[in-house]
Amino acid sequence: MTDEPKPQPTNPAVAPAKPVAAVPAALAKPISRADFLWTGWAMLAAFFGASAAATARFMFPNVIYEPSQKFNAGPAKGYDIGVSTKWLSEQRVWIIRNEKGIYALWARCTHLGCTPNWWGDQNRFKCPCHGSNYTIEGDVIAGPAPRPLWRAKVEISTKGDLIIDKAVLEDIPGKRENAPYFLTLA
Numbered sequence: 463m464t465d466e467p468k469p470q471p472t473n474p475a476v477a478p479a480k481p482v483a484a485v486p487a488a489l490a491k492p493i494s495r496a497d498f499l500w501t502g503w504a505m506l507a508a509f510f511g512a513s514a515a516a517t518a519r520f521m522f523p524n525v526i527y528e529p530s531q532k533f534n535a536g537p538a539k540g541y542d543i544g545v546s547t548k549w550l551s552e553q554r555v556w557i558i559r560n561e562k563g564i565y566a567l568w569a570r571c572t573h574l575g576c577t578p579n580w581w582g583d584q585n586r587f588k589c590p591c592h593g594s595n596y597t598i599e600g601d602v603i604a605g606p607a608p609r610p611l612w613r614a615k616v617e618i619s620t621k622g623d624l625i626i627d628k629a630v631l632e633d634i635p636g637k638r639e640n641a642p643y644f645l646t647l648a
């Protein structure tokens with residue numbers, strides 16, 4: 463008596479294999495020489511297009527343009543003798559007129575950059591941060607400030623307006639009292 467093979471139990475979790483679909487005829491077709499060349503040209507065009515875009519981006523970088531450091535402070539003859547705080551909040555500059563002419567001080571303490579205040583009764587600028595004091599000329603007379611206040615370039619326009627340029631500064635006695643940091647007014 464021969465042993466007959468026993469039927470194997472089927473696992474319900476394993477699905478029977480599906481028949482593999484035949485490859486479509488269009489995909490199975492070998493690529494022609496012309497198609498191959500067109501694909502190459504398209505890739506080359508894409509490469510040069512991307513390079514041109516990168517070059518254009520390089521030519522126009524992300525730049526933050528700061529506001530101009532130059533401003534028109536109005537008629538020079540409109541300033542009386544003394545310290546004008548007219549442009550302090552907007553431009554951080556004091557305009558000072560004396561018997562000979564006019565100059566502009568940048569209102570930035572040379573210690574750590576706070577904005578000093580003008581005390582007319584004491585005839586001095588006083589920094590609220592660490593106590594530096596400056597004369598009306600900008601020289602340090604007290605506190606930790608290491609150097610005088612900066613003077614900005616001053617010019618007069620053809621209309622008689624005062625043009626202040628905070629990008630051009632001087633603080634050396636002897637230089638700061640001359641043009642372009644001091645404007646002589648008749």
Ligand code: FES
Pocket residue numbers: 571572573574575576589590591592593594605606607
């Ligand atoms: S920032 Fe003016 S004294 Fe320090």
